[in-house]
Amino acid sequence: GPLLTTRELGWAIHHHAVIGSTNDEAVSLARDGAAHGEVVIADRQTAGRGRRGRVWASPPRVNLHLSAILRPKLPPQRAPELVAVVAVAAAETLRDLGVSAGIKWPNDLEAEGRKIAGILLDLSADAGRIHFVVAGIGINLNATRDDLPEELRGIATSVRQEVGAIVSRAEVAASLLAHLETWLDRFEEEGFAPVRSRYRELSSILGHPVRLTEPDRTLDGIAEEIDEAGALIVRLPDGGTERFLSGDVTSLRK
Ligand code: BTN
Known part of the structure; x- marks a missing residue:
């Protein structure tokens, strides 16, 4: 059958062998007027970005780096959804x-406690509306343990390490865009409730002890709930909660 089954997402695919960051490229395309559904894919990134200004390093040619330009009709306060x-x-x-992947709030994907994919959203908005969102997804696909630097072996994994087979980047990209389109449609038609309920099923932390690290403090508790705005509710040792x-x-189980 056809590889790409989506209606809108991936209608234009900008493929690069090497690029700094697919998110940076997608942001610049979006600023120049690129439409909803345009996608940037690179075999290799030289300046991949993670959340909170971190670096997203990834060995060449084995992983998926994909950024989708979205133009959702959504007030900016609802971006966490x-x-x-x-x-x-x-x-x-x-x-x-x-x-057996789970979501570690807000948007880390892990398998058996090790990171397998990451998500980075770049938002362009003013007080009234979202101009565009770039949804960047990096999935560790075909790296072996030996491809990883020593210090990452305990904390990162890949699809290949988890299932014992090499996977096609094109097929995974097509599948990701299909899932994303399905959920964006559902979100637009039914709101956040169905997304939230699926998110809770896929969560790897709900009900478990966690440590929350913020720039100015650290706090331990039990991850209790994802609320109707996508916020995490943590039950503290003193019985109170924080949102x-x-x-x-960080997961404190094991
Ligand atoms: C994180 O876990 O900190 C988020 C990592 C996001 C990495 C992806 S790879 C494709 C896209 N381009 C980037 O520069 N970052 C995202």
Whole structure:
């Protein structure tokens, strides 16, 4: 059958052998007027970006680096819901491949406690509306343990390491775009409720002890709920709760 089954996402694909960052490229295309659904893919990134200004390093040619330009009709305050939409699509893509992937709030994908994919959203908005969103997804596909630097072996994994087979980047890209389109449609038609309920099923932290790290403090508790805005509710040792719209989570189980 056809590789790409989407209606809108991926109608134009800008493929690069090497690029700094697919998100940077997609942002610049979007600023120049690129339309909803245009996608940037690179075999290799030389300046891949992670959340919170971190570097996203990835060995050449083995991984998927994909950024989709989205123009959702959504007030900017609702951007966190979009993060959940992308996380659900990425988790379902990984599950279809046989990986027991879970979402670590807000948008890390892990398998057996090790990172397998990451999501970075770049938002362009004013107080009233979103101009565009670039949804960047990096999935560790075909790296072996030996391809990883020593310090990453304990904390990162790949589809190949999890399922024991090499996967096609084109097929994974097509599947990811299909899942993303399905969930974006659903989000537009039914709102956040169905996204939230799928997100909760796919969460790897709900009900488990976590540590939340913010720039100025650290806090331990139990990840209790993802609320109707996509925020994480943590139950604290003193019985109270705290609500987070962003932050870094470490799982304290094992
Ligand atoms: C994270 O976990 O910190 C997010 C990582 C996001 C990486 C992807 S790879 C494709 C896209 N281009 C980038 O520069 N970053 C995202």
